[in-house]
Amino acid sequence: MSVLDGVKAAVILFVAAIVQVSILTQIHVLDGVPDLLLVTLVAVALLRGAVVGAVGGFFAGLIVDTATFGQLGLTSLMLTVAGYWIGRYGETTGRDRAHAPYLSVAVVTALYAVGLLLVHFVLGERAPALPVLSGIVPAVVLNLLLTAPVYALVRRLLRPPSRELSTEVRLLG
Amino acid sequence: MAPPNRTARVAVLGSSVQRSKSGRPPRGRSALVRRLVLVFLVVAALALLTISFRSPTSGALHDVQGAGASALRPFQVAAERVARPFRDVYGYFHGLTTAKSENAKLKREVREWRAEALKNEAAAAQNPALKKQLAYQEGPTFPKDYRPVAASVTSFPAGPFTQQIGIAAGSHSGIRYGTPVVDGDGLVGSVTNVGPSTSVVTLITDADSAVTAKDLTTGVTGLIRRGSGDSLILDRVPKNQVVQKGDRIVTQGTRDPRYPDIYPYGIPIGRVLSVGYSDNAIFVQVQVAPYAQFGSFDSVTALVSTKPAPKLP
Numbered sequence A: 001m002s003v004l005d006g007v008k009a010a011v012i013l014f015v016a017a018i019v020q021v022s023i024l025t026q027i028h029v030l031d032g033v034p035d036l037l038l039v040t041l042v043a044v045a046l047l048r049g050a051v052v053g054a055v056g057g058f059f060a061g062l063i064v065d066t067a068t069f070g071q072l073g074l075t076s077l078m079l080t081v082a083g084y085w086i087g088r089y090g091e092t093t094g095r096d097r098a099h100a101p102y103l104s105v106a107v108v109t110a111l112y113a114v115g116l117l118l119v120h121f122v123l124g125e126r127a128p129a130l131p132v133l134s135g136i137v138p139a140v141v142l143n144l145l146l147t148a149p150v151y152a153l154v155r156r157l158l159r160p161p162s163r164e165l166s167t168e169v170r171l172l173g
Numbered sequence B: 001m002a003p004p005n006r007t008a009r010v011a012v013l014g015s016s017v018q019r020s021k022s023g024r025p026p027r028g029r030s031a032l033v034r035r036l037v038l039v040f041l042v043v044a045a046l047a048l049l050t051i052s053f054r055s056p057t058s059g060a061l062h063d064v065q066g067a068g069a070s071a072l073r074p075f076q077v078a079a080e081r082v083a084r085p086f087r088d089v090y091g092y093f094h095g096l097t098t099a100k101s102e103n104a105k106l107k108r109e110v111r112e113w114r115a116e117a118l119k120n121e122a123a124a125a126q127n128p129a130l131k132k133q134l135a136y137q138e139g140p141t142f143p144k145d146y147r148p149v150a151a152s153v154t155s156f157p158a159g160p161f162t163q164q165i166g167i168a169a170g171s172h173s174g175i176r177y178g179t180p181v182v183d184g185d186g187l188v189g190s191v192t193n194v195g196p197s198t199s200v201v202t203l204i205t206d207a208d209s210a211v212t213a214k215d216l217t218t219g220v221t222g223l224i225r226r227g228s229g230d231s232l233i234l235d236r237v238p239k240n241q242v243v244q245k246g247d248r249i250v251t252q253g254t255r256d257p258r259y260p261d262i263y264p265y266g267i268p269i270g271r272v273l274s275v276g277y278s279d280n281a282i283f284v285q286v287q288v289a290p291y292a293q294f295g296s297f298d299s300v301t302a303l304v305s306t307k308p309a310p311k312l313p
Helices: A003-022 A036-048 A050-067 A074-091 A100-122 A129-134 A136-157 B027-054 B060-134
Strands: A169-172 B010-013 B146-155 B164-167 B180-182 B187-194 B199-203 B211-215 B221-226 B232-235 B248-251 B268-276 B285-290 B299-305
Touching: A003 A036, A003 A050, A003 A136, A003 B060, A003 B146, A036 A050, A036 A074, A036 A100, A036 A136, A050 A074, A050 B027, A050 B060, A074 A100, A074 B027, A100 A129, A100 A136, A129 A136, B027 B060, B060 B146, B164 B187, B164 B299, B199 B299, B211 B268, B232 B268
Parallel strands: none
Antiparallel strands: A169 B010, B146 B164, B146 B299, B164 B199, B180 B187, B180 B299, B187 B199, B211 B221, B211 B248, B221 B232, B232 B285, B248 B268, B268 B285
């Protein structure tokens, strides 16, 4: 991955984090909140792999925690793991599959909510299971609606690297 | 049918063909690097979390976070300004659908309050003279002993874990821990984390929030806490006390100077929606509809006290 690609990924995640914190957290549909940052991170991780996913998740989480004056490191921890995991999926079984972004977003949205609940519980903070669990399905639907345009935009901005054949064949005769 | 000039060609793996140079590390090394990056980031996040958890409102990390929040504020304000026209359009059409019923309700309220204002005028005129006779000592009163600091809202509650908003004003504007925050309609909450030019306000809808409150009509006191949905409850009201539907609830203020309240007396909180009695419950179940519009803040006002609290005897 080139430096330019890294800068592009950083800018994309920064903008997504700011939009998420400033605008999208106000939109509540049946207890669900669309998470543009998570969808963008999934797109970046699928296109650029586990390391970029993890590093991007860490710094995007840091931006969110700083902007909201929240527990520093909490969102970073969750997004790092999410970015890494989706990146690995993209590098292995999810490569070139059309359903990969949708499947990743749906699964990560649910696991991210449950993960946050668990971390809050472990920290001894308020962890209301019912509102969190009841908000998962609407959040998954809202995030799936965001997936197609966000993935298309991120793919356009971060062009996939050219593939190299692992084996070459010489025709003899 | 095969063309006549076709020759047999055999495909074999050409070991003599040079593979293109990719510059990639070997697979085993790549996996090691990947795992090391993950472990490093997770440990860094856990370290930040631990430090932040131990000292959420002070310390070097808090100062760095405050500086970072100040640096991010222009981007947040810019994003909010871009989104505002769209929200305004939505608000306009949403307002049109409820305008007629809201108009009738407001007219009814104006009639009620006009009658009440006339009654209160006489009492208010009498009040200064009585206070003077009693040499009455009191702390800061709302709103005359407070300097309003208007601030735009830069972040909103992100989920069901906390009910907090970020505002674009901090210690440089005189805001301190515990500063009460209101909107145009009523009490919003209090400041629970302060940076140089940003602050965090914990809303009265937060599960950990409790505000001592008073029923203006009957004088009954209780604790305002989070209720179900968007409502609040007036807790700790004994069954022998009377609370009626429609009563107005305001902050109670300081009752005992040894334990000063962060909220001054008289900030409107809400109106009683329903009053329920249960054989099993010790207290009356009073549901309160908040005046503040928690779902649609653009800006709020922090009340910075201009008068020091009375000293302890």
